[in-house]
Amino acid sequence: MAELNSERIYIIGFMGSGKSTLGRQLAKQLGYAFIDTDLIIEEQVGMNISELFQQAGEKAFREMETRILHETTLSGKAVIATGGGMACSEEHIKLINANGISIYLEANSAFLKQRLLQGKRHRPLIAGVTEDELEGRIKNLLNEREPYYKQAHYTIPLPVKSVETLIKSIGLEG
Ligand code: S3P
Numbered sequence: 001m002a003e004l005n006s007e008r009i010y011i012i013g014f015m016g017s018g019k020s021t022l023g024r025q026l027a028k029q030l031g032y033a034f035i036d037t038d039l040i041i042e043e044q045v046g047m048n049i050s051e052l053f054q055q056a057g058e059k060a061f062r063e064m065e066t067r068i069l070h071e072t073t074l075s076g077k078a079v080i081a082t083g084g085g086m087a088c089s090e091e092h093i094k095l096i097n098a099n100g101i102s103i104y105l106e107a108n109s110a111f112l113k114q115r116l117l118q119g120k121r122h123r124p125l126i127a128g129v130t131e132d133e134l135e136g137r138i139k140n141l142l143n144e145r146e147p148y149y150k151q152a153h154y155t156i157p158l159p160v161k162s163v164e165t166l167i168k169s170i171g172l173e174g
Contacts, residue, residue: 008100023081104152
């Protein structure tokens with residue numbers, strides 16, 4: 001896919017898929033800057049995502065995501081780890097695909113449940129569900145979101161063997 005814009009690499013996918021961890025490693029390996037959109041929002045508002053949802057609501061958070069996404073399109077070479085919902089509108093996924101290479105880290109609900117059991121209290125969309133309800137909640141959200149995630153240029157099934165393998169599968173040199 002030589003015609004793709006490789007200035008920016010957007011990592012998209014569900015909560016718990018490891019977007020930030022892998023994104024950071026990928027950035028280091030490629031010598032790109034690393035941008036984590038959730039962290040930028042937290043820094044700008046001076047509170048964590050849970051507090052932000054509580055105090056300003058999800059709609060306000062989504063509006064911030066739109067603004068931050070537009071800002072990322074102006075960055076130099078960067079790997080951008082997005083929040084799990086950031087890619088999930090036609091407007092957003094089109095913007096992502098027009099401004100960089102997008103990588104969907106694909107995982108099923110059972111895998112994600114295991115990854116999310118620990119940190120779920122920090123994630124407002126699942127903080128209130130019980131352990132028994134968690135996989136159902138993930139399945140519903142995944143169904144809604146996959147049509148957007150699947151528009152990514154590359155879909156990489158988890159677990160990823162190594163950053164080097166990932167770099168090879170997207171056709172970039174480390
Ligand atoms: C969200 C995912 C979170 C964070 C917010 C909303 C979502 O990011 O942006 O809690 O809508 O899936 P992570 O995917 O990094 O957990």
